Amino acid sequence: MALFPARRGSGLAAWLLAGSLACLLLVLADASRMAEERARERAQGRALVARVGLTDLALFNEARYTRHLSQADQHAAFQDHPGALEHFPAGSLAGPARPSP
Amino acid sequence: MNTWIERQRGLIDTTVANLRRRKARNLGLLLAYVLLVFLLASVVLFGDGMRREARLLLEEAPELVVQRLTAGRHDLMPAQWLERIADLRGVAAVEGRLWGYHHDAAVGANLTLQVPREAAPAAGRVHLGATLARLRGLAPGDVLSLRDHAGQPHAFVVEALLDSRSELVSADLVLLGEADFRAFFGIAAGLYTDAALRVVNPLETRTVAEKVLARLPATRVISREEMRRTYDAVFNWRQGLPLMVLSVLLAAFALLAWDKASGLSAEERREIGILKALGWDSGDVLAMKLWEGALLSLLAFLLGYTLAWLHVYYAGAPLFEPVLKGWSVLYPHFALAPEVDISRIVSLALLTVLPYVAATLVPVWRAATLDPDEVMRE
Incomplete structure (x- = not known):
C-alpha cells in the first residue's frame, strides 16, 4: 500500500506539495553550477574594468549624468535650469545624489 | 502519535x-x-x-578617483596636479584618465570614449563594446565615423570588439588611443579628465582621500567603496x-x-x-x-x-x-x-x-x- 495514496485528499496534497518543493529544490540545486558559469562570464567584465579603469555599469546611457552615476556632478540633473523637471526615466529611478564626505 | x-x-x-x-x-x-x-x-x-x-x-575599479572642480563643476585636471598627488604618502600610483561622452546622432545614444590604461588600440583604430557594434552593424575591419569637437568627421577602423560577456560594463564603450582621443575632443596635452589612484594600504584609502583633499581642496574624491555603494x-x-x-x-x-x-x-x-x-x-x-x-x-x-x-x-x-x-x-x-x-x-x-x-x-x-x-x- 502506498504511503500517500492519491485517491485520498491528503495523498493528493502531499504529492502536490512534494512536487512543488522538488521543483524549487531542483532550480536551487542548479544555482551553484549556474553561478560558476556566470562567474566565468563576469571574469571578462572584471578584466575590462581593471584594464580600462572603469568606475560604473553601462546600464543607463541615455543621459550623461546617468551613465556614470558614481562620478556624476551632484547638480547634473538640474544643469539646464534650476527646478528643471527630470527628463529621463533612469534619473527618476536612480535616487537623489548623496553628498560626498 | x-x-x-x-x-x-x-x-x-x-x-x-x-x-x-x-x-x-x-x-x-x-x-x-x-x-x-x-x-x-x-x-x-x-x-x-x-x-x-x-x-x-x-571590485576591480580604481581605489580612488580624483576630479578637479572649478566653480563647483567638474573640470579637466592638469598633469602637475597628478604629480602633487603622487607625492603624498600612501599613494602607490597615479594615472590620468581620459574619457568623455559623444552623442552619436546615428543611433541617438551617448557613447563613452575612453583611453584604456593598457593595451590601447593603435592610432586610427578603436575597440567597440558589443552592444554598440550590434546596433551600428559593425564588425572588425569596418569603419566607425564620428564627428569630432570641430564638427569634422573622424573615421576609425574597428580593430576588435570587446567581449560580449562584458556588456554590463562596456555596452557603449569606444576604446581609442590617447592621441586620437585628444585630437577628437580637442584636449591639449597635459590635461586629463580625472585621476585614478592606487593606494599602498587599502585600509588607509580614507586617510589618503583626506590627504588629497587637504592638498588640493578644489577636488572631489570618490572611493571605490562609494562607487559600489x-x-x-x-x-x-x-x-x-x-x-x-x-x-x-x-x-x-x-x-x-x-x-x-x-x-x-x-x-x-x-x-x-x-x-x-x-x-x-x-x-x-x-x-x-x-x-x-x-x-x-x-x-x-x-x-x-x-x-x-x-x-x-x-x-x-x-x-x-x-x-x-x-x-x-x-x-x-x-x-x-x-x-x-x-x-x-x-x-x-x-x-x-x-x-x-x-x-x-x-x-x-x-x-x-x-x-x-x-x-x-x-
Whole structure:
C-alpha cells in the first residue's frame, strides 16, 4: 500500500506539495553550477574594468549624468535650469545624489 | 502519535474535498496568490542579483578617483596636479584618465570614449563594446565615423570588439588611443579628465582621500567603496519602488483572503453545522480551516518562488527590462548569477504566508464556534 495514496485528499496534497518543493529544490540545486558559469562570464567584465579603469555599469546611457552615476556632478540633473523637471526615466529611478564626505 | 497523524490526515482529506468542490474559486485564489509571490520574489531576486553583480564587477575599479572642480563643476585636471598627488604618502600610483561622452546622432545614444590604461588600440583604430557594434552593424575591419569637437568627421577602423560577456560594463564603450582621443575632443596635452589612484594600504584609502583633499581642496574624491555603494543605493531604490506598489497588492490580497474567509456562504455554514452535529468540535473545524490556508499558501509560495527564480535567472528578467532600460538605446545583454540565501527565502515566505494565515484566522475561529442548531435552522 502506498504511503500517500492519491485517491485520498491528503495523498493528493502531499504529492502536490512534494512536487512543488522538488521543483524549487531542483532550480536551487542548479544555482551553484549556474553561478560558476556566470562567474566565468563576469571574469571578462572584471578584466575590462581593471584594464580600462572603469568606475560604473553601462546600464543607463541615455543621459550623461546617468551613465556614470558614481562620478556624476551632484547638480547634473538640474544643469539646464534650476527646478528643471527630470527628463529621463533612469534619473527618476536612480535616487537623489548623496553628498560626498 | 499514529492516531494524531491519522486524525490530521482525515482533516486534510476533508479540506481537499472541500477545496475540490469549489474548484474554480479556489483555483482563482491560488493563481492570484502565485502571481503575488512571483512578483514579490522577482523584485527581491532581481534587486539582489543586480547589487551583487555591481559589487563584484566594481571590485576591480580604481581605489580612488580624483576630479578637479572649478566653480563647483567638474573640470579637466592638469598633469602637475597628478604629480602633487603622487607625492603624498600612501599613494602607490597615479594615472590620468581620459574619457568623455559623444552623442552619436546615428543611433541617438551617448557613447563613452575612453583611453584604456593598457593595451590601447593603435592610432586610427578603436575597440567597440558589443552592444554598440550590434546596433551600428559593425564588425572588425569596418569603419566607425564620428564627428569630432570641430564638427569634422573622424573615421576609425574597428580593430576588435570587446567581449560580449562584458556588456554590463562596456555596452557603449569606444576604446581609442590617447592621441586620437585628444585630437577628437580637442584636449591639449597635459590635461586629463580625472585621476585614478592606487593606494599602498587599502585600509588607509580614507586617510589618503583626506590627504588629497587637504592638498588640493578644489577636488572631489570618490572611493571605490562609494562607487559600489552608489549601485547599492540605486538598486535599493529601484527595488523599493516596485516593492511599495506590491505591498499595496499584498494588503489587498490579505483583505481578499479575510473577505473570503469571513463571508462564509450559506452552503459552507450548513456544512460546518452538519459537521458539528456529527460530533466535530470547534478545534476540528478550526484545524480543518487552518490546513486549508496552510496548503494554499505553501503551494502558492513554492510555485511562485520557483517561477520567480526561473524568470530572473533563466529568462533574464524580461518583466524588468523596460524599467531598467528607460530611454537608453544601448541596453546591454547580461545574465545575473544566482545565490541561494536561506534567510531571504524564509523572510519572503513569512511576508507572503503570514498575512494570508493571519487574515483567515479570526473569521475561521468565528465559523468554528457556530452553533449547529442555529445554523441548520437558517
